[in-house]
Amino acid sequence: MTVPLRAPANQVSRKAITLWLLEALFGFVLLVGGSILAATWIGGSGWSWVPGWLSDNIWLLPVVVGVVMAPLVVIEPFWRYAVHRWELSGDVVYARAGWISREWVFVPVSRIQTVDKAQGWFERLLGLATVEIRTASYAGSSSIKGLDYAIAARLSEDLARRAEELRDDAT
Amino acid sequence: MAEGFAGAPPYGVAPVGVPSRLSPRVLLIDPVRMLPSLFLPLAGVLFVGGFSPASFGWAAMGIVGSIVFSVVRWATFTYQIVGGRLELTRSLVSRSVRTIPLERVRGVDISTPPLHRLLGLSVLRLDTGAHGGGDKQEGELNGVTVAEAERLKTVLLRTAKARRGEPAVLPQDVSRSFPGIPESRAEPGDPSGPLARPPAQEGGPGDREGQRAGDQAYGRPSVPFEGRAGVAEGGGVASSGAEEVVYARVSRGWLTYGPLSGAYLLTPFALIAGAVGLVFQWGEQLGLSRNQAWSAGMWLWERPYLLVVFVILFILAMPVAGGVMYAVFNWDFTLRARDGYLVAERGLINRRSVSLERRRVRGYEIVEGLAERWAGVMRVWAIVTGLGDSETRGQLLPVVPRAAALGVTTEAIGALGAPLRPHPPAARRRRLFRAIAPWLAVAVAGAVPALLTGPWEWWLPASLGLLLAVLGIPLGLDRYRSLGHTYDGTRLSVRSGSLRRSQAVVERRAVVGWTIRQTWFQRQAGVLTVIAGVGAGSGGYAALDVAESAGPVFAAEVTPDWLTPFLLTEPAAGTSRPE
Structure with a gap:
């Protein structure tokens, strides 16, 4: 990677891999189920404008979707785990996220407006949490996913307190 | 639940020990509010079930379910003021705590919809000026008693003000609209208006008083009256020491x-x-x-x-x-400065006047369509913090010649003192590819059936695709030429677009954060997108396809304190220039 930015210091919790795996599996099941539905619908419709070779081989659709997506389901969590990192230093929150595409976000603590700590279903199961940091702009807002609950609690508490001390209402 | 707050507690000292809940009376409102959305499914169940006892059972279950949902939601939502922060805790399915620092509170809005009024409840909304999450972003307490709402408002506003250390909060935007022509006379500073009249007759006393009362009603410091009369007599230009400057009067x-x-x-x-x-x-x-x-x-x-x-x-x-x-x-569009406000007035039948508080103006955005660029004209919007509906309210100038537009923005807001830096050749390749490839694909996809079947009509979509692909060449090149970003020490600027080219010029202090994005394709091309998060206007202004090495350095150039610690290379002057 030649982007001249160093990686943020902290990794997210290892349990985040399980989280992303669960999420990816959930999406995978939905996608394959949906394509099976679509395939049976098209196959049994008997529409005249559907070419014969397509309706005869429509069962291939879910198979192709499954074969293409299955490796991604496994790859995505590990890839994300390698990319997702965060750091709070010099009163700036620096976070990196993504997998195929990636994103670096810099949020100075002095411009933070709200800090949310949220837990979805899977996160609650795994004892993880997401810290959502909001400023007056979407492009200066960040959410750090897959943190240990205790770390997330401490980070959001620190950020809220520090943001209060540093308040800078230029916006 | 709020014993400690009846007096006048100093800020941040009196945390309420127990989190409060919304009034239980809100439970009477919730099911009624859900009825419209439940109506169709319920009716559907009844119809499908042929109004059998079982279908009534299902429908009843739906209603009971929604009531139980409301009760659980009410029971699991609490709010609390702790040490200068308002915390909203919701633990229905997923647990979330929203923390709103009180000094961020810009306004507290209490409204009472009809149902709420019947039950003595109201909805309290906090305006924190935050964007990005839609309405969800702001704090909302839907269903507190009227007394509690008033108490909270007092506490919140007093605390917010004290913590901010501000004497008073002025409304940041005053928007008035005069519904009829006669009332447009109430603006004495505009003798060339649609109803131009000799200055002697300018505005009856009643008009003037009304105007003044209007100003006061909107909480704006009243304008020195003599000054404005002087303007009218002076023939429309500030000439008698009034603090009014006319920046632009768009000629017919x-x-x-x-x-x-x-x-x-x-x-x-x-x-x-x-x-x-x-x-x-x-x-x-x-x-x-x-x-x-x-x-x-x-x-x-x-x-x-x-x-x-x-x-x-x-x-x-x-x-x-x-x-x-x-x-x-846009009849008689006038832009003037008055009392710390930029006032834009326009309209023939419905004369509309928008006041933008100057200390909230952070920059401007210049927009030119293709035809406008050919004619050398442009439109200008102001970038203002905390301005809703900025598309209509933020307009600084309608379509005017380039020289006039630049003159006015320089005078009223400030000029950009640096030329735009071009983006790397990879950006040109990407622009070209994106302008041509989709249409080429259409052409190919159209040509296949045309080759297989005979009739000439089948060639129409293919040739249309080909034509658009050819037009994509100049489009892509122009889109590349439009790209640019720069920073002159106080303002940063980014430009993009061809059919609608827009250039944003934003003050450095308005930047609240940075997002740098790189898609897989961008990584192959060695470019990335740098988005400056701005707490005004559209929220973010993007420099598309900046060289990979230059993007983070550009952000560090604008806000060195924030980014230099994370840079691998030391930024030196001029390094952000692409090869």
């Missing part, structure tokens, strides 16, 4: 530029659509049956030359009608 000749912006060009079609709809809706009452309208349409259909004539007439009417509409809305 410039109204002809209007159609170039593409605004209101579809007016004729909107009119004809409205007329057709009206005929179909009210035709019966007017003694015009549906059949007659239908046969009139058929009669027209059988005479295609008439249709062609109509279409040509409409196309000819487009710029004319568009121009007329534009002129009506």
Whole structure:
């Protein structure tokens, strides 16, 4: 990677891999189920404008979707785990996220407006949490996913307190 | 639940020990509020079930379920003021705590919809000026008692003000609209207005008093009255020591530029659509049956030359009608500075006046369409923090010649003191590819069936795709030429777009954060997108396809404190220039 930015210091919790795996599996099941539905619908419709070779081989659709997506389901969590990192230093929150595409976000603590700590279903199961940091702009807002609950609690508490001390209402 | 707050507690000292809940009376409102969304499914269940006992059972279960949901939601939502923060805790399915620092509170809005009023409840909304999460972003307490709402408002506003250390909170935007022509006389500073009159008659005393009262009603410091009268006598320009400066008065000749912006060009079609709809809706009452309208349409259909004539007439009417509409809305556009506000006034029938607080103006955005660039004209919007509906309210200038636009923005806001830096050649390749490839794909996809089947009509989509692909070459090149970013020490600027080219110029202090994005394709090309998060205007201004090495350095150049610690290379002057 030649982007001249160093990686943020902290990794997210290892349990985040399980989280992303669960999420990816959930999406995978939905996608394959949906394509099976679509395939049976098209196959049994008997529409005249559907070419014969397509309706005869429509069962291939879910198979192709499954074969293409299955490796991604496994790859995505590990890839994300390698990319997702965060750091709070010099009163700036620096976070990196993504997998195929990636994103670096810099949020100075002095411009933070709200800090949310949220837990979805899977996160609650795994004892993880997401810290959502909001400023007056979407492009200066960040959410750090897959943190240990205790770390997330401490980070959001620190950020809220520090943001209060540093308040800078230029916006 | 709020014993400690009846007095006047100093801020941040009196945390309420126990989190409060919304009033339980809100449970009477919730199911009623859900009824409309439940109605269709319930009706569906009843119909499908043929109104059998079982279907009634299902419907009853749906209703009971929604009531239980409301109760659980009410029981799991609490709020609390702790040490200068308002914390909203929700632990229904997922647990979330929203923390709002009180000094961020810009306003507290209490409203009482009809149902709430019946039960003595109200909705309290906090305006924190935050964007990005939609309405969800702001704190909302839906269903507190009126007394509690008043108490909270007092506490919140007092605390917020004290913590901010501000004497008073001025409204950041005052928007007035004069519904009729006669009232537009109330603006004495504009003798060249639609009802130009000799200065001697300018505005009766009643008018002036009304205007002043209006100003005070909007919480704006009242303007020195003599100063404004002096303006009127001085012939429209600040000449007698008034603090009013007229930056721009758009001359009527410039109204002809209007159609170039593409605004209101579809007016004729909107009119004809409205007329057709009206005929179909009210035709019966007017003694015009549906059949007659239908046969009139058929009669027209059988005479295609008439249709062609109509279409040509409409196309000819487009710029004319568009121009007329534009002129009506932008008649005598005036931009002036008064009392720390930038005041833009416009309109012939409905004279609209928008005041933008100057200390909240953070920059401006220049927009030019293709036709406008050809004619050398442009439009300008102000980038203002905390301004809702900025598309209509933030307009600084309608379509005016480039020199005039730049002159006004320089004088009223400030100039950009650095040329735009070009983006790397990879950006040109990407622009070209994106302008050409989709249409080329259409052409190929169209050519396949055309080759397989015989008739020449099949070549139409293919050739259309090919034509658009060829047009994509100049488009892509121009889109690349438009790209640019720069920083002059106080303001940063980014530009992009071709058919609608827009350049944003934003003060450094408005930047609240940075997002740098790189898609897989961008990584292959060695470029990335740098988005400056700005707490004003559209929220973010992106420099597309900056060189990979230059992007983070550009962000570090604007806000060195924030980014240099994370840079791998030391930024030096000029390094952000691409090869």
